[in-house]
Amino acid sequence: MANTRYSTALHILVLLSANREAHHTSASIAEQLGTNPVVIRRLVSDLAKAGLVSARRGAGGGVSLGADPAETSLGQIADILEYDLTFDAHDLPVREGRSHLPGAILSAIEAQRRELHTASVVELDRVTLQDLTHAATVRAGLAELVGQGMSNADIRNGYRIENGRLIPRDDR
Amino acid sequence: MANTRYSTALHILVLLSANREAHHTSASIAEQLGTNPVVIRRLVSDLAKAGLVSARRGAGGGVSLGADPAETSLGQIADILEYDLTFDAHDLPVREGRSHLPGAILSAIEAQRRELHTASVVELDRVTLQDLTHAATVRAGLAELVGQGMSNADIRNGYRIENGRLIPRDDR
DNA sequence: TGAAATGTAACAGTTTTGGTTACTTTTAGC
DNA sequence: GCTAAAAGTAACCAAAACTGTTACATTTCA
Structure with missing residues (x-):
């Protein structure tokens, strides 16, 4: 799941x-x-x-x-x-073998894993909850108009977006 | 799992x-x-x-x-x-409600989801398989020396890393 | 021809997760 | 105070996803 x-x-x-x-x-x-x-x-x-x-x-x-x-x-x-924003790592059996390579490979992969997590958080830090809310309300406004039978072209021509709301263009 | x-x-x-x-x-x-x-x-x-x-x-x-x-x-x-490098999205019940907001929110979240996936791939594109192999072989070399009883300080002082291998410093 | 290897389908076991019930605690209003 | 409404939390259940495993077909080399 x-x-x-x-x-x-x-x-x-x-x-x-x-x-x-x-x-x-x-x-x-x-x-x-x-x-x-x-x-x-x-x-x-x-x-x-x-x-x-x-x-x-x-x-x-x-x-x-x-x-x-x-x-x-x-x-x-x-x-x-504490949500993981990277890939899942596999694991290795505990084994007293002579070769250090398998453990070293896993260790390098886990370092890469942490690096990707950090990069993802940096990426997500560029977006605020307000930005996401804005994006959602704009989409809801568009869906509303489409539900009223308006075409996408009509919407593009007849409205502008301001503060996450659709404002009718009455300046034409 | x-x-x-x-x-x-x-x-x-x-x-x-x-x-x-x-x-x-x-x-x-x-x-x-x-x-x-x-x-x-x-x-x-x-x-x-x-x-x-x-x-x-x-x-x-x-x-x-x-x-x-x-x-x-x-x-x-x-x-x-085709490995997903982003968070998992939830879903909504199919419902013929009047409000477009829940669907619009989900849609905005999914757009963010795709954006993060793309950013993650870009991040991972900066690392080559050779880089990762290098990192692993260096770690394996270090583990080998530690296994021989050498301290990390000794290792740092006595070796340099070249092409993913530990080369003894004989230049001193 | 036989042994060694991959390709793949089918199924089982485990783990993780969200859903659900039940109960406790807190709070507002009468 | 009593009652109803709400969150907090523990415990358990069901479903899903994934890896592990078996089995068998196919390919290839000697």
């Missing part, structure tokens, strides 16, 4: 970021994601430890964003979840 | 690259890696399709390197194996 913790965490955070006014609970989020509230709580609990979200227990409680999306990078989120 | 195909493939290729004179078979490689010959054959078969190794059937057959390690990048190897 794939490990979708990081992807799901991103989804939760974009959801909170795109709709900060609404009241969110693990149940309401789980419903939108088609999963179980406990899955959401597990992730939110980890994100809350790092202050990225704030979870309040009890009646009227729920989940809300705890940090500025413009100051939160996707790399930080991976760090928080 | 982790997907160790890429890591194992790298190990096989470094093994072949570090010891080009020896005769290698799926059985001999599997023995060194502590796995089953079929596992090796499956990987070698994929690598052979791309010309990276050459596998000869029949008596006296075996596996040998089919390309120049200096011209083979770790990114190419990932490509050949």
Whole structure:
């Protein structure tokens, strides 16, 4: 089974970021994601430890964003979840053979593994939660128009994008 | 269970690259890696399709390197194996809801996913199979000396590294 | 012709992961 | 205080993915 913790965490955070006014609970989020509230709580609990979200227990409680999306990078989120952004290493049998080569090869591969993880985090640090939220809301806006029967060409000609929203071009 | 195909493939290729004179078979490689010959054959078969190794059937057959390690990048190897170098995406239930937001969020996440995969391949393209082989043989040389009771400081003072081998410093 | 090797299909065993239930704890409002 | 609503967490289950293994066909050399 794939490990979708990081992807799901991103989804939760974009959801909170795109709709900060609404009241969110693990149940309401789980419903939108088609999963179980406990899955959401597990992730939110980890994100809350790092202050990225704030979870309040009890009646009227729920989940809300705890940090500025413009100051939160996707790399930080991976760090928080301790999510591996590289390939999986194999292992070797413990063996008292004479040759050091197999262990040395594995060791070199693991060094490369760490290097790729670091590079991936650097890459993800270039994107903020705000950037990702922007990308999502633009896509949602486009989907909305297409759902209303508008063609992609019409959309391109009739709208411009501003702050993640589609603004009608009335300047022509 | 982790997907160790890429890591194992790298190990096989470094093994072949570090010891080009020896005769290698799926059985001999599997023995060194502590796995089953079929596992090796499956990987070698994929690598052979791309010309990276050459596998000869029949008596006296075996596996040998089919390309120049200096011209083979770790990114190419990932490509050949179609190995995913990014995070796993979650999925959404098919639902005819009104809101386009959940699907739009997922779509934005998947775009980010593809971007990270591309960046990872670029990163791995900076390293050749020769580089990785060099790193492994150096480590093996060091392990050999340590096994002979030499301290790391002694090693640093008494040897220099050249073409992936430890050369005694007799220039002092 | 026989032995040695790869190619491949089929299946089993293990591990990992998300889903689920159940229960505790916290909190707000009446 | 009582009740309802919410998160926190432990424990277990089911499903998926992957490697390991067996078995057999095919190829090749001597």
